[in-house]
Amino acid sequence: MLKPLIMTAVEPCDEALRAPVREFLSKHLASLSAPQRARSWLGFDADFSRALGQKGWIGLTLPPQYGGGGRGHFARFVLVEELLVWGAPVAAHWIAERQSAPMILRYGTEDQRRRIVPAICRGEVTFCAGLSEADSGSDLASIRSRAQRIDNGWRLNGSKIWTTYGHRADYMIGLFRTSGTPQDRTVGLSQFLIDMRTAGISARPIKDLAGDDHFSEVHFENVELPPDALLGSEGAGWEQVNVELAFERSGPERIYSSMVLINEWMSFLHKRRESPSVKDKELLGRLAARLATLRNLSLAVTSRLVETESPVAEASVVKDLGTTFEQSIPVSIAVHLADEPAGTIPETLSATLEYVAGMSPSFSLRGGTREILRGIIARGLGLR
Numbered sequence: 001m002l003k004p005l006i007m008t009a010v011e012p013c014d015e016a017l018r019a020p021v022r023e024f025l026s027k028h029l030a031s032l033s034a035p036q037r038a039r040s041w042l043g044f045d046a047d048f049s050r051a052l053g054q055k056g057w058i059g060l061t062l063p064p065q066y067g068g069g070g071r072g073h074f075a076r077f078v079l080v081e082e083l084l085v086w087g088a089p090v091a092a093h094w095i096a097e098r099q100s101a102p103m104i105l106r107y108g109t110e111d112q113r114r115r116i117v118p119a120i121c122r123g124e125v126t127f128c129a130g131l132s133e134a135d136s137g138s139d140l141a142s143i144r145s146r147a148q149r150i151d152n153g154w155r156l157n158g159s160k161i162w163t164t165y166g167h168r169a170d171y172m173i174g175l176f177r178t179s180g181t182p183q184d185r186t187v188g189l190s191q192f193l194i195d196m197r198t199a200g201i202s203a204r205p206i207k208d209l210a211g212d213d214h215f216s217e218v219h220f221e222n223v224e225l226p227p228d229a230l231l232g233s234e235g236a237g238w239e240q241v242n243v244e245l246a247f248e249r250s251g252p253e254r255i256y257s258s259m260v261l262i263n264e265w266m267s268f269l270h271k272r273r274e275s276p277s278v279k280d281k282e283l284l285g286r287l288a289a290r291l292a293t294l295r296n297l298s299l300a301v302t303s304r305l306v307e308t309e310s311p312v313a314e315a316s317v318v319k320d321l322g323t324t325f326e327q328s329i330p331v332s333i334a335v336h337l338a339d340e341p342a343g344t345i346p347e348t349l350s351a352t353l354e355y356v357a358g359m360s361p362s363f364s365l366r367g368g369t370r371e372i373l374r375g376i377i378a379r380g381l382g383l384r
Contacts, residue, residue, distance in 0.1 A: 010299070014072065014075040014077075018082060021082045024052075025086045028051060028088075029086055029087070032087070034263075034348045035348065035351040035355050036089075037087025037088075037089075037260045038355050038356055040084055040087050040253075040257055041091060041253055042164075042212070043088070043090065043091055044165060044168065045091075046092045046123075048088065048089050048090070048092070049090065050124065051123075052123055053093070053122040054122075054123075057069070057079055058093050058097050059120060060075055060079055061075070061076050062101055063105070066101075066105065066113055066117040066118055066121070067117060067118030067120075067121035068117070068121055072306060073305045074306070077252060077299065077302050080252055081252055084252065084253055084256035085259045087259070091164070092165075093123050093126070095128060095129055095169075096127035097121075100129075101117050103173060103191075103231065103240070104117055107231050107232030107233075107240055108231055108232075111228065112193060112231070116171070126165065126168060126169045126171075127170070128166040128171075128196075128216075129163065129172070130163060130172045130175060131163075131241070133159065134217075140241070141238065143158075144158060144182055145157065145158020146158055146176060146177045147177070147192060147225075150224070152224070153227045153229065154192065154224070154226075155222055156194070156223040156224075159217060159218060159219045160174065161218075162206075164214055164215060164216075164366075165214055166196075166217075167213070171194060171195060171196060172193075172194040172196055173191055174192050175190075176189070176190060176237075178190040178234055178237075187235070188235060189237030189241070190230060190232075190233075190236070190237040191231040191240050191241065192229050193230075198223055198224070199224075200221045200224070201219070203216045203218045204216060204218075204219075208362075210358055245312075246315055252295070252298045254298075254319040254322035254323055254326070254363075255291065255294045255318075257356075257360075258356050260356075262287060262333075264352050265333050267349075268346060279339075283333075286332075287329065290325050291325070294318065294322050294325055297317070297321070298318050313376055313377050313379065314380070316368070316373040316376040316377050319368065319373060320377070323363040323370075327364065329356070330353055330357035330360050333353060334353060
């Protein structure tokens with residue numbers, strides 16, 4: 001059964017991280033427009049990630065012996081919250097730091113840990129997650145891509161789709177079938193640590209409605225990997241990938257994807273009116289109340305990580321509620337702005353609203369659809 005999500009607070013020593021992070025971001029993001037910052041954790045800037053790594057702010061919770069900061073999960077919450085609210089372009093290290101490094105530390109060999117995790121913490125390597133396939137949709141257990149044992153390791157064939165920055169990643173943690181057929185569902189799946197420069201791998205970027213290319217389709221044609229490319233145990237891929245998805249869903253990023261838009265809208269209100277109207281206050285109050293509630297739920301999930309738990313169902317609850325909130329923001333702000341006189345809305349606000357409104361349908365797809373999440377929640381409640 002799900003445990004109650006009890007409201008918690010950030011300790012002063014972790015809260016103290018907020019001021020230097022804000023100072024860093026005000027300097028490094030000064031040249032980015034609001035529509036650029038609205039990309040948030042889909043914005044790719046390798047130089048920014050390396051600068052963040054030099055500050056020791058990538059891998060903040062990871063062990064110091066592997067290049068990490070050795071801090072607690074609440075410190076990382078503060079850092080991530082600031083990065084997302086400011087709209088920092090963190091995609092060059094996001095997947096690597098959030099889920100790949102913890103997976104390698106948990107399931108990898110000592111050689112894999114020593115070779116890769118410190119480079120992640122320095123912001124020097126980019127990861128992607130090889131999960132979805134063209135004919136599987138959200139049914140991850142039906143994947144067809146295969147890894148076959150050969151004399152000198154493994155041979156991979158198949159394809160992955162909707163792979164975030166697969167065309168720019170240095171490595172992939174990919175889920176492949178090592179035995180059985182798709183009808184065997186979760187049995188016979190394994191994860192592999194894949195160098196994306198290996199012969200036989202090709203990646204084609206997929207442009208979204210905004211013209212960005214953060215997704216890709218990745219093909220594997222007789223790709224040969226060494227024996228130690230296997231991550232964890234053969235056949236344990238389903239259990240491992242659920243741990244990976246728990247890392248993905250347990251952070252505050254499922255709340256803040258529309259925050260740059262909220263800040264631009266509030267700036268417009270401040271400049272246009274001497275004091276907020278009743279209509280302004282009503283929408284501001286609704287957004288603030290929902291955001292505060294979701295933030296407390298997200299902090300409660302973080303407290304489970306502090307207790308070394310894997311809050312799969314609880315994180316799914318927050319992700320489902322959070323993406324619903326995120327998707328409501330551009331609609332609410334668009335309706336609110338409809339009564340403004342023609343020509344009074346700044347171009348930067350209009351462009352930011354247009355981008356977030358166009359991308360918001362994807363908020364409830366990435367990291368697991370609502371149907372998948374609600375199935376996980378139902379299992380956590382003992383209903384299935």
